[in-house]
Amino acid sequence: MARTDAVALLSVNAAKGREFDIVVIAGCVEGALPRTAWPQGLFEAWRLDGDRDPVSHARAIIDAERRRFVLAASRARDRVSFTSAKIDGRGEPSRYLAAFRPASATGAGIAPGTAPGTDTSADLGRADPDAAPLGPLEAAGALRRVATDQARPAAERLAAVATLAAMPATTAATNPATWWWRRDWTEDPDPIATDRRLRTSYSRIGTYEDCHLRYFYSSVAGLDDRTSYQMAFGKLMHTVFELAAKGEIAEDPTTLKAAYRARFDLAWFPSRVVAQQYWRDGMAMLALWHDGEAELAKRALAFEVPFEMEVGDHVIRGRIDRVDRVPGGDGEDHGIALLDYKTARIPASDEDARRSLQLAIYYLAALRDPELAALGIPVEMQLVYPARAAQGRFARARQRPGGDHAAEVERRLLPLLDGAAAEQFDPNPHADCHFCAFKPICPMWPQGEDFLAPVIPPAGLDQAGLDAERAE
Ligand code: SF4
Numbered sequence: 001m002a003r004t005d006a007v008a009l010l011s012v013n014a015a016k017g018r019e020f021d022i023v024v025i026a027g028c029v030e031g032a033l034p035r036t037a038w039p040q041g042l043f044e045a046w047r048l049d050g051d052r053d054p055v056s057h058a059r060a061i062i063d064a065e066r067r068r069f070v071l072a073a074s075r076a077r078d079r080v081s082f083t084s085a086k087i088d089g090r091g092e093p094s095r096y097l098a099a100f101r102p103a104s105a106t107g108a109g110i111a112p113g114t115a116p117g118t119d120t121s122a123d124l125g126r127a128d129p130d131a132a133p134l135g136p137l138e139a140a141g142a143l144r145r146v147a148t149d150q151a152r153p154a155a156e157r158l159a160a161v162a163t164l165a166a167m168p169a170t171t172a173a174t175n176p177a178t179w180w181w182r183r184d185w186t187e188d189p190d191p192i193a194t195d196r197r198l199r200t201s202y203s204r205i206g207t208y209e210d211c212h213l214r215y216f217y218s219s220v221a222g223l224d225d226r227t228s229y230q231m232a233f234g235k236l237m238h239t240v241f242e243l244a245a246k247g248e249i250a251e252d253p254t255t256l257k258a259a260y261r262a263r264f265d266l267a268w269f270p271s272r273v274v275a276q277q278y279w280r281d282g283m284a285m286l287a288l289w290h291d292g293e294a295e296l297a298k299r300a301l302a303f304e305v306p307f308e309m310e311v312g313d314h315v316i317r318g319r320i321d322r323v324d325r326v327p328g329g330d331g332e333d334h335g336i337a338l339l340d341y342k343t344a345r346i347p348a349s350d351e352d353a354r355r356s357l358q359l360a361i362y363y364l365a366a367l368r369d370p371e372l373a374a375l376g377i378p379v380e381m382q383l384v385y386p387a388r389a390a391q392g393r394f395a396r397a398r399q400r401p402g403g404d405h406a407a408e409v410e411r412r413l414l415p416l417l418d419g420a421a422a423e424q425f426d427p428n429p430h431a432d433c434h435f436c437a438f439k440p441i442c443p444m445w446p447q448g449e450d451f452l453a454p455v456i457p458p459a460g461l462d463q464a465g466l467d468a469e470r471a472e
Contacts, residue, residue: 023076028094034065193421211431234343292392307369335379353397
């Protein structure tokens with residue numbers, strides 16, 4: 001069954017016999033549409049086809065190209081756009097575009113009488129979209145734009161809504177029940193945190209610290225279901241390191257590589273090139289492990305240690321990649337180090353590590369979780385970067401607890417936990433938005449600024465009125 005949420009990328013010839021709501025014909029330039037240069041054989045075989053002279057032969061080619069152009073343009077049920085662009089400053093729009101007149105009097109697209117070659121932007125789709133809709137889908141879109149434009153007169157907006165209501169509700173575009181912009185936020189009587197007691201993970205509350213709204217979208221609304229190839233690759237490397245450190249596989253390079261090869265999956269990666277890069281990175285990490293890190297890993301006391309602790313009225317859970325003992329100068333154990341592996345190539349600075357909420361939570365967990373507390377006193381938390389060597393081992397960035405570190409961490413955590421439990425989900429103007437997937441629905445960004453706008457239906461018209469009108 002054909003997918004409705006996808007585009008089809010076709011040559012003109014392959015589009016024959018097919019139809020689409022919207023068609024974009026890319027590259028409408030002289031030389032491509034129509035093609036003006038053809039591969040010629042040693043002999044001019046076309047001369048065998050009757051007694052055509054070169055001029056009539058060229059004319060026949062141009063006619064055939066025009067038919068190709070018309071074939072492409074006629075595949076659209078609703079809208080067709082043509083694009084043409086100069087390459088290295090050269091190129092002219094296709095001569096066939098001059099046959100089209102703009103869809104509106106605004107002059108967008110190819111103006112009447114415009115000679116080919118004077119307009120390099122031949123996108124009729126950029127004409128005023130409300131001026132002359134070509135089909136029901138476009139008409140519905142144009143009417144919805146009028147209805148939601150608060151700058152327009154109320155009578156115009158009301159007329160647009162009434163017209164929409166009169167249109168057959170055969171598509172989502174004409175069915176008001178599917179228009180998100182007509183809906184206000186719903187009040188959920190059930191609080192997210194029962195009795196204001198939040199149960200969350202260290203990574204989620206870290207997101208909340210950066211941006212409350214991002215936490216809401218990803219953790220509360222459950223919109224962030226991405227699993228990245230970086231995560232899959234990171235897990236693979238942890239597994240191989242852990243097996244080697246526990247002695248479950250031999251330390252020699254051949255065995256390490258065999259364990260790595262057996263678990264590496266090309267299907268995780270977006271392309272073969274990316275997979276090859278990661279494959280090489282993994283091999284370099286194994287070499288580094290073998291040459292220096294394996295010796296250090298002999299201090300490991302535990303791997304993948306889960307924890308759960310109370311902070312105020314709330315509960316934070318998580319998992320620590322590795323716990324090492326830290327020997328003192330006298331050879332006796334001085335305490336424990338809590339390690340978190342990172343797949344990033346650029347290590348965090350010591351200052352970033354010192355401020356890391358994740359490492360701070362590890363520290364508190366090592367004091368409060370019974371299983372972790374039994375391993376020793378935490379004296380150091382480390383972010384470990386297998387992709388970067390430092391002194392022949394994996395690079396590290398560290399956080400070391402001061403005298404009142406536990407109290408400081410708790411002071412930092414409590415307002416965050418209380419805020420998330422109280423459902424305070426404002427976006428943060430100072431958040432690190434660079435990798436945020438929610439920009440299209442975030443009011444801090446132009447593409448999402450309408451998302452949380454108040455909904456003001458045209459005067460005298462509400463959903464019940466619309467429904468009643470449609471039923472008549
Ligand atoms: S784009 Fe920035 S402000 Fe908006 S939700 Fe994402 S992190 Fe927060």
